Amino acid sequence: MKNRTYIKIMANVLEATGMEPSGVGVSRLIRAANLSYGRLLQLLKELVKGGLVETVTHNGVTRYRITPAGERFLTEYKKFEKLAESFGLRL
Numbered sequence: 001m002k003n004r005t006y007i008k009i010m011a012n013v014l015e016a017t018g019m020e021p022s023g024v025g026v027s028r029l030i031r032a033a034n035l036s037y038g039r040l041l042q043l044l045k046e047l048v049k050g051g052l053v054e055t056v057t058h059n060g061v062t063r064y065r066i067t068p069a070g071e072r073f074l075t076e077y078k079k080f081e082k083l084a085e086s087f088g089l090r091l
Helices: 006-017 026-033 037-049 068-086
Strands: 053-058 061-066
Touching (some): 006 037, 006 068, 026 037, 037 053, 061 068
Antiparallel strands (some): 053 061
């Protein structure tokens, strides 16, 4: 199995944050994106800063949810991934 690229990992996290409309907790994201706690937190920080993911706090629990910009990014990424694969390239 080959290592995932940074952009593929980002897409995995964005997909995972879209699993629940109310947001997803860190533990579920760790499992869904197959990342360590530290690496996930760093990536979430970047995604929040970029406006692709937002934090939602309810009863003191922080969850993460994909934004409309994140959904657009993920849609375009998937299109590009299919195009690259049609040329025999792997992202």
